[in-house]
Amino acid sequence: MTKGARRAYKTGLSRGVIVEAALGLTAERGLDGWSMRDLTARLDTSLSVIYHHVGDRQRVSAAVIDRIFAEFELRLDEPDWRALLHGILSQVIEHLSRYPGTATWLLRNGPQTEQLLPSLDAGMSRMLEAGWGAEAAIAFSTAFNTCLGLIALGDQRSSDAGERGMAGLEALLTAHPDAGPGAQEMLRMVRRYVGDPAERDVAHREQCRYALARMLDGMSARLELIRSAAL
Structure with missing residues (x-):
């Protein structure tokens, strides 16, 4: 040239x-x-x-x-609010976990993407129909952001090295002379997050899905209280 x-x-x-x-x-x-x-x-x-x-x-x-989000396979016509929300957030966990940093971006910027709007509208609509009322938006946002936060935490764990993060906790639990059965049980879980990256990813997705299920349990209990108060 x-x-x-x-x-x-x-x-x-x-x-x-x-x-x-x-x-x-x-x-x-x-x-x-x-x-x-x-x-x-x-x-x-x-x-x-x-x-x-x-x-x-x-x-x-x-x-x-x-x-x-275009990769998601969703049934937005699902009539039950819990089943629909579980379907949406399960897809969030599955897909965003493959792309580090995307969950953090959504936490910073909010759902400012066109592909997310149909899911947001469908989820909110089912919740309003179920009786969530004025709590629908904050409940939906809390569920969504909780899943995003767990994914973002997994991204951070993946970048941790040496004595930081889960590796540091593993070293502490292993070396502590007074570690009892509770600490040993925690150590079994922690060891899934250090070493083999594939096992770590599987463990993280399992943790996210567990948190999602328990969060939905709590939301269902809260909805029963809202409905009872409206009677």
Whole structure:
């Protein structure tokens, strides 16, 4: 290339191709682990092309979230509020866990993605029909954000190393001379989160699903109180 000549970038790119590349980077490095420069390098294109088709970094991130939600298999016509909410949040746990940083992005920014709106509307509608009334929105948000928080915690655990996080707790429980049966039972759980990454991911999903089930138990009990007070 002669001095002063402009590099010939790929320009025949679509929004879909750009978002797929960003999704791939997110699976590999986490949503916060790559830059727009990394994205342009992967696509062999320029920032102006990405801005034209998708937008700035925030819009690209939102598009990645939308792309993930497009993978969900949901029955939004489910008439029971609990079954519908369980279906939505189970998909959140399953899919967002594959893409580190996406749960944290949603916690920071809220559900500002088009693909999420039908799920939000259906879930809220079933809850209103069930009698949640003025508590419907805060109950739905609490359930959603609790699952997101657990996923985000799993992302953080995955990045912990050395004596931090679960590895540090394992070392403490192993070395403590007075560890009784309670500590030993906790140690059995903790050991699933250190070592083999595949086992750690399985354990984390199980924990998220357990928390979701117990949270829905509590919500069901709360709804009974709301209904009783309305009689």
